[in-house]
Amino acid sequence: MKKILLLGATGSIGLQTIDVIEQHSDEFELVGIAAGNQVDVLNEIIQKHPSIQVVGIGNENKKQEVHHDNVFAGKDAMVQCIEHCDYDLLVNAVVGFRGLKPTLTSLYKGKDVALANKESLVAGGVLVRKALQETNTSLYPIDSEHSAIFQCLQGNKKEQVKRLIITASGGSFRDKTREQLKDVTVEQTLKHPNWSMGKRITVDSATMVNKGFEVIEAHFLFDLDYDQIDTVLHAQSIVHSMVEYNDHAILAQMGSADMRLPIQYALVYPERIKLEEEHPFDATQTFTLDFKKMDFERYPMLKLAYEVGRKEGNLGAVFNGADEQAVELFLDHKISFLQIEESIAKAIEHAQYISNPSYEQLEQSDLQARQFVRELWD
Numbered sequence: 001m002k003k004i005l006l007l008g009a010t011g012s013i014g015l016q017t018i019d020v021i022e023q024h025s026d027e028f029e030l031v032g033i034a035a036g037n038q039v040d041v042l043n044e045i046i047q048k049h050p051s052i053q054v055v056g057i058g059n060e061n062k063k064q065e066v067h068h069d070n071v072f073a074g075k076d077a078m079v080q081c082i083e084h085c086d087y088d089l090l091v092n093a094v095v096g097f098r099g100l101k102p103t104l105t106s107l108y109k110g111k112d113v114a115l116a117n118k119e120s121l122v123a124g125g126v127l128v129r130k131a132l133q134e135t136n137t138s139l140y141p142i143d144s145e146h147s148a149i150f151q152c153l154q155g156n157k158k159e160q161v162k163r164l165i166i167t168a169s170g171g172s173f174r175d176k177t178r179e180q181l182k183d184v185t186v187e188q189t190l191k192h193p194n195w196s197m198g199k200r201i202t203v204d205s206a207t208m209v210n211k212g213f214e215v216i217e218a219h220f221l222f223d224l225d226y227d228q229i230d231t232v233l234h235a236q237s238i239v240h241s242m243v244e245y246n247d248h249a250i251l252a253q254m255g256s257a258d259m260r261l262p263i264q265y266a267l268v269y270p271e272r273i274k275l276e277e278e279h280p281f282d283a284t285q286t287f288t289l290d291f292k293k294m295d296f297e298r299y300p301m302l303k304l305a306y307e308v309g310r311k312e313g314n315l316g317a318v319f320n321g322a323d324e325q326a327v328e329l330f331l332d333h334k335i336s337f338l339q340i341e342e343s344i345a346k347a348i349e350h351a352q353y354i355s356n357p358s359y360e361q362l363e364q365s366d367l368q369a370r371q372f373v374r375e376l377w378d
């Protein structure tokens with residue numbers, strides 16, 4: 001039995017992780033969960049999983065409402081769960097910069113991490129890389145693109161890789177020009193054509209910030225230069241990403257747009273076990289795959305992500321902090337869609353560069369970027 005500690009349990013990835021665990025109750029045991037705010041959902045999970053030893057809740061005021069004897073509450077709840085839980089694998093499905101500390105804490109505890117929290121690598125990649133070097137631990141990607149690449153790398157050597165090709169659906173506005181983006185609404189933005197995901201990532205898909213994050217993620221996960229990481233537009237989201245080798249063989253992983261495969265693969269790696277999906281992809285039926293060259297003029301945030309990634313230091317934390325704040329303002333109808341991009345570009349322009357940041361400096365950069373964006377539109 002593999003004992004799982006799940007952070008971000010009530011979000012989209014969290015609930016799908018629980019579904020995978022429940023599909024394989026002979027393989028996995030849920031021993032801890034944490035969430036920010038949603039007590040009702042937490043209590044339902046606690047009731048169904050008597051194996052849970054620890055529960056974390058971010059909102060301190062809701063501690064009394066959690067039906068468990070061992071509850072940690074507040075800002076440090078996730079770290080306390082990690083410290084006080086006996087587990088084999090941490091599933092980090094937290095959204096945002098706050099997911100970085102739990103990733104680092106688990107790695108330094110000597111426990112592997114299945115990572116859905118992109119910000120751990122986008123904002124804190126330098127620290128995570130160091131933690132992986134100093135401990136005998138592994139990261140398993142849950143992001144669908146990185147899971148696809150991870151699957152395509154099996155059995156081959158990193159030195160034989162020519163490049164990674166990350167596919168991008170193009171998000172909600174892929175058929176719109178930049179001119180047409182001026183007055184798009186929050187509601188339109190939240191309608192992703194292929195994937196059903198949380199709000200922030202759906203907005204990030206439309207701005208292509210998400211793909212930019214994924215380029216940085218790939219750099220840290222697979223230890224390849226940015227020159228070896230390409231992106232391509234692929235509207236159907238059937239090919240989840242590809243690896244091209246030096247002999248020009250291209251391996252792709254295909255499947256339905258269902259996050260439970262990447263989640264399950266991260267949980268059972270290197271095994272493959274059965275997965276119940278409502279709509280598994282059937283490659284014996286007629287299907288079409290379209291690919292289009294990435295358009296960096298249409299998606300300037302992706303171009304910016306490459307620059308930020310190459311400069312490293314604290315700029316990833318600035319990029320992410322500015323985006324988190326700008327998306328929040330956009331969802332609150334306080335700024336327009338294109339002002340998300342403007343927020344990020346300006347925050348990076350004004351940030352003080354730190355080449356070799358500590359955790360505290362990254363936290364500071366994150367806070368300053370958020371503050372900068374708030375003041376920009378105040």
Ligand code: MG
Nearest residue numbers: 143144145214
């Ligand atoms: Mg993805």
